[in-house]
Amino acid sequence: MFQTGLLSAGGRRNLVLCLLFAAVIGFLVRVLVGTVLNYGYDVHHWALVMSNISSGNGLYDITGYFYTPVWGYFLAFFDLLQQSFLTLGETAFRVTDALEFEGYEGYISANTTSLEYAFWVKLPLYLVDLLVAVLLYRLVLGYTQDCRKAAAAFVLWIFNPLVICAPAVQGMFDNVTVLLTLICYMCLQRRYYFTAGTMLALAVLLKLFPVFLLPLLVAYLMVKEGRGLRRTLPYLLSAAAGFLLVTFVVFLPQVLDGTLDMCFTFITARAGSGADAWHRFTGICTVLIYVGIALGSVVVAASYYAYAEGDLDGRLLTAVLVVLTLMFLYPPTPQYLVLLMPFLIAYVVIKDRSFRRPLAVISIGATGYILANGFSLLLSLACGTDLMSVDTVISLAHAYRPYWYVLYYGSAVVQYLGILWLACSEIRGRVMRIIPPKEWGKAIPGRRPQVRTAFIGVAIGENPLYKSR
Amino acid sequence: MRKGEYGLIALAAVICAVVLIGEYVTYGDVFDYDSSADADGNYSIYDSGSHSYTAVLTDNGSFTAPTELYIYLDGDYGSVVHDVNVEVGAKKLTQSYYLEQLVNNLKYYSVPKLVYLDARGLEELMSQTGQGKGVVIISGALPDTVYSGTSGDKAVSWLASGGTLYWAGEFIGRYIGHADGSCTEAPSGYAGLFLGTGAVLNGEEEDTRAYSDVGGNAYRYDLSLKNNDVKYAVLIGSVSDALAVGYERDGFASIVLAKNGAGMVCVFGGDYSNNQRMDMANVIASGICYCSVEVECHTGTVARGTVRGTFLDLSGTHGNLCVFLYLGGDFSVYGKLYQFGS
Numbered sequence: 001m002f003q004t005g006l007l008s009a010g011g012r013r014n015l016v017l018c019l020l021f022a023a024v025i026g027f028l029v030r031v032l033v034g035t036v037l038n039y040g041y042d043v044h045h046w047a048l049v050m051s052n053i054s055s056g057n058g059l060y061d062i063t064g065y066f067y068t069p070v071w072g073y074f075l076a077f078f079d080l081l082q083q084s085f086l087t088l089g090e091t092a093f094r095v096t097d098a099l100e101f102e103g104y105e106g107y108i109s110a111n112t113t114s115l116e117y118a119f120w121v122k123l124p125l126y127l128v129d130l131l132v133a134v135l136l137y138r139l140v141l142g143y144t145q146d147c148r149k150a151a152a153a154f155v156l157w158i159f160n161p162l163v164i165c166a167p168a169v170q171g172m173f174d175n176v177t178v179l180l181t182l183i184c185y186m187c188l189q190r191r192y193y194f195t196a197g198t199m200l201a202l203a204v205l206l207k208l209f210p211v212f213l214l215p216l217l218v219a220y221l222m223v224k225e226g227r228g229l230r231r232t233l234p235y236l237l238s239a240a241a242g243f244l245l246v247t248f249v250v251f252l253p254q255v256l257d258g259t260l261d262m263c264f265t266f267i268t269a270r271a272g273s274g275a276d277a278w279h280r281f282t283g284i285c286t287v288l289i290y291v292g293i294a295l296g297s298v299v300v301a302a303s304y305y306a307y308a309e310g311d312l313d314g315r316l317l318t319a320v321l322v323v324l325t326l327m328f329l330y331p332p333t334p335q336y337l338v339l340l341m342p343f344l345i346a347y348v349v350i351k352d353r354s355f356r357r358p359l360a361v362i363s364i365g366a367t368g369y370i371l372a373n374g375f376s377l378l379l380s381l382a383c384g385t386d387l388m389s390v391d392t393v394i395s396l397a398h399a400y401r402p403y404w405y406v407l408y409y410g411s412a413v414v415q416y417l418g419i420l421w422l423a424c425s426e427i428r429g430r431v432m433r434i435i436p437p438k439e440w441g442k443a444i445p446g447r448r449p450q451v452r453t454a455f456i457g458v459a460i461g462e463n464p465l466y467k468s469r
Numbered sequence: 470m471r472k473g474e475y476g477l478i479a480l481a482a483v484i485c486a487v488v489l490i491g492e493y494v495t496y497g498d499v500f501d502y503d504s505s506a507d508a509d510g511n512y513s514i515y516d517s518g519s520h521s522y523t524a525v526l527t528d529n530g531s532f533t534a535p536t537e538l539y540i541y542l543d544g545d546y547g548s549v550v551h552d553v554n555v556e557v558g559a560k561k562l563t564q565s566y567y568l569e570q571l572v573n574n575l576k577y578y579s580v581p582k583l584v585y586l587d588a589r590g591l592e593e594l595m596s597q598t599g600q601g602k603g604v605v606i607i608s609g610a611l612p613d614t615v616y617s618g619t620s621g622d623k624a625v626s627w628l629a630s631g632g633t634l635y636w637a638g639e640f641i642g643r644y645i646g647h648a649d650g651s652c653t654e655a656p657s658g659y660a661g662l663f664l665g666t667g668a669v670l671n672g673e674e675e676d677t678r679a680y681s682d683v684g685g686n687a688y689r690y691d692l693s694l695k696n697n698d699v700k701y702a703v704l705i706g707s708v709s710d711a712l713a714v715g716y717e718r719d720g721f722a723s724i725v726l727a728k729n730g731a732g733m734v735c736v737f738g739g740d741y742s743n744n745q746r747m748d749m750a751n752v753i754a755s756g757i758c759y760c761s762v763e764v765e766c767h768t769g770t771v772a773r774g775t776v777r778g779t780f781l782d783l784s785g786t787h788g789n790l791c792v793f794l795y796l797g798g799d800f801s802v803y804g805k806l807y808q809f810g811s
Binding site: 047048050051052053054055056057058059061062063064066067069070072073074075076077079080082083084086087088089090091092093094096099100102103107111131179180183186187190192195198199202246249250253257262265266 | 474477478480481484485487488489490491492494495496498499500517518519520521555556557558559560562570573574577676678679680681682689693695697716743769770772773797798799800801802803
C-alpha cells in the first residue's frame with residue numbers, strides 16, 4: 001500500500017507505522033466528530049432517499065434526491081448493507097422541541113437522525129478519506145520519489161479540518177468525488193485511459209464539478225500521446241468509451257422510466273424555476289457564471305496543449321490547480337472545496353510551500369462555515385444519549401442565535417479570502433500569467449510556428465516566455 | 470502493468486461494482502414486506518430487511534374508512550395554488566407533482582383503489598352516494614361542476630351522504646374554479662358548509678409554524694406526522710365532532726378531521742410541502758376519522774423476518790376497529806390498513 005522509495009528497512013517500518021497511526025487517529029477523530037456533531041438537514045435526506053429506494057420508488061418517484069444518480073446508487077448499496085446486516089430501528093425523526101430551529105437563519109432543521117444511522121451512513125465516507133490519503137501518498141511519491149513528502153501530503157489530508165468536517169458533520173460525499181477524480185488522474189498518468197474515462201464519468205455524475213477538468217485532461221492525454229488528432233485518436237476513443245459506457249449504464253433506468261429530466265433538477269432548479277423573480281434571476285446568473293468557468297477551463301486546456309513540454313505531469317498538476325481555483329472563484333459552499341484540497345496539498349508538498357498559507361486559510365474558513373450552525377448540530381447527540389438534554393441544546397442554540405451571523409458570514413469571508421489569496425498567488429507569476437494583448441499573436445520561440453499566444457491569452461506554468469519571477 | 474498498479478485498477482473495479490449493485494438495488498425491487506391482522510387483535514409484519522415498525526389499533530366508532538380513493542386534478546379548471554419554496558435542487562412543487570408523489574406514497578401503503586378525476590369525473594362521483602369513497606382535493610378551488618358556495622351543492626350533499634374529503638391548500642370552500650381557468654370567491658360562510666357553522670380557519674400570517682404537538686392523542690408520533698404549518702388550518706375549538714392531530718399553534722391544528730353528516734372532512738394546514746404530502750398519505754392510509762380513539766400502539770424493530778404481536782386492550786372498544794401497520798417510522802417504506810366491523 002505504501003511504497004517507501006529509498007528508505008532503509010527500519011525507516012520503512014517506522015514510516016508505515018507512523019502513517020498507520022495517523023490513519024487510525026484520523027479515523028477516530030472522524031468517528032468522534034461525526035457522532036457529536038450531526039447536520040440533520042443533509043443527513044436525514046440520506047435516510048429519506050434510502051426509504052424511497054426501499055419502498056420501491058427509486059430515486060425520483062418521490063422527492064428527496066436532487067442529484068444525478070450516482071450518489072443515490074451509493075446510498076442504495078449502503079441501504080442494502082444496512083438492511084442485510086444491521087438492525088438500526090428508526091433512522092430519522094422530527095423533534096418537536098426543536099421546531100423553532102426552522103425559524104432560524106440558515107438551513108437548520110428539526111429533522112434529525114439517530115446516532116446509529118448517522119454513524120453507519122458516514123462510515124463509508126471515513127473509509128473513502130483513508131483511501132484518498134493513500135492515493136495522495138502515492139501521487140506525491142510518484143512526483144517526488146520522496147516518501148517524506150508523500151507522508152506529509154498523507155497527514156495534511158487526513159488532519160485537514162475541512163476534510164474531516166465535510167463528511168463527518170455534514171455527511172457530504174465530496175470526498176467520493178475526490179477519490180474518483182484522483183483515480184482518473186492517476187490512471188491518465190499511467191495511460192489507463194479507459195479506466196480514467198470511467199472514473200471521470202462517475203466523478204462528474206456524482207457532483208458535476210470535475211466536468212470542468214475534462215478539457216484539460218483531454219489536452220493532457222493528447223500531449224502525452226504526441227499531439228495531433230491522428231496520433232491520439234485511439235487513446236481518446238478509449239477514454240471516451242469508458243466515459244460514455246458509464247454514463248449510459250448510470251442513466252439507463254431513468255431513460256427507461258422517463259425520469260431523466262429529474263436527474264438534473266439540481267442544475268435546472270437553479271436556472272430559473274425558483275419561487276420568485278429574484279431566485280430565477282440569480283439562478284440564471286449562476287448558470288452563466290458556470291458557462292464562463294467552462295470557457296475558462298477550455299482556455300487553460302488549450303494553453304496546456306500549446307505549451308506543455310518536458311515535465312507534463314508537473315504542469316498538469318499546476319493546470320488542475322488553476323482550473324479548480326477558477327471554478328471556486330464563484331463562491332462555493334464549503335464542502336465543494338474538498339475537491340480542491342488534494343491538488344492544493346500536492347502542490348504545496350511538491351512545488352511551492354508558500355501555498356500552504358491559502359491552504360490553511362481556506363481550510364479554516366470552510367470549516368467555520370460548516371460549523372456555523374452551532375449548537376443545533378448537537379441535536380442527534382442529545383436525542384440519542386444522556387450526555388445532554390434536548391432542552392439544553394435548544395437553550396444553547398437560542399443563546400447562540402444572535403451570533404450566528406458572525407461565524408457564518410465571518411467564516412464565509414475567510415474562506416473566500418483564502419480562495420482569492422490562492423488565485424493571486426497563481427496570477428503573481430508563480431503558476432499562471434495573463435498575457436498582455438500587445439504580445440498576442442507572437443510566435444513562441446522553439447515551438448511549432450502554428451502555436452501562437454493569440455489563441456490562448458493565458459500561459460500556464462514555467463513556459464519559455466513566462467518563467468516564474 | 471506494473472505490480473503496484475493493480476491496486477488502482479482493482480479500486481476502480483470495486484467502485485464500479487458498488488455503483489452497479491446500488492443501481493440494481495435502486496430499481497430491482499429487492500426488498501419484500503408483508504403483514505397480516507385479524508379481529509382478535511393479532512398481527513404480524515414481515516420485512517426482508519430491517520426497519521422500525523408501528524402497529525396502531527384505533528377504534529373508529531361507527532365510521533368506516535373509505536376503500537376507494539379519488540384524486541381531483543383538472544388542469545383546465547381554475548385553481549388557487551401558491552408557489553412555495555422547495556429544497557435547493559428540488560423540482561417545483563406543483564399540483565400535479567404533489568399528487569403524483571402522493572399516489573406513490575399511497576401505493577406502498579397498499580391503498581386498494583386510486584383513481585384520478587377531472588371536474589366532470591368529480592361531478593359524476595359526487596352525483597352518487599359518498600359511502601366508502603374518499604376524494605383528495607388540493608387545487609385550492611372546488612370546480613363549479615360540484616360547488617357554487619351553497620348548501621345544496623353536490624360537494625356538500627355528497628359529504629353528508631358519507632363521502633370523505635381530504636383537503637389541503639387555501640381556505641376550504643373559499644374559491645370556485647371554472648372551466649375557463651378562472652376562479653371566483655364563494656359567499657361568506659363557506660367554511661361552515663364543510664366544517665359546520667362557526668368553523669374558524671387560520672389566516673395567512675407570515676409565520677404560521679406551530680411549535681408544539683396537539684394534546685389529547687398520540688397520533689403525531691404514532692402516525693409519524695411531520696407538517697407543522699397551520700396556515701388555513703381549522704381552529705380546534707370551533708368545530709364539534711372533530712379530531713385534531715399533528716401540531717398546534719394558538720388553537721389551530723395542522724390536521725383536523727371533522728364530521729359532516731354521515732361523512733367527513735379532513736383539512737391539512739399549510740401551503741404545499743413534502744411534509745404535508747407525507748402526512749396526508751399517512752392519515753389516509755391509517756383510516757383514522759373524526760371519532761377515532763387510539764386504543765393501543767406497538768413499536769419496535771423487525772429485522773430480516775416476521776414480528777408477531779397481539780393487542781391486549783380490545784375489551785373497551787365499541788366500534789369499527791382498524792389496525793394500521795407500517796414500516797420505517799418518519800420515512801415509511803410499507804404500510805397496510807386492516808378494518809374490522811363491530
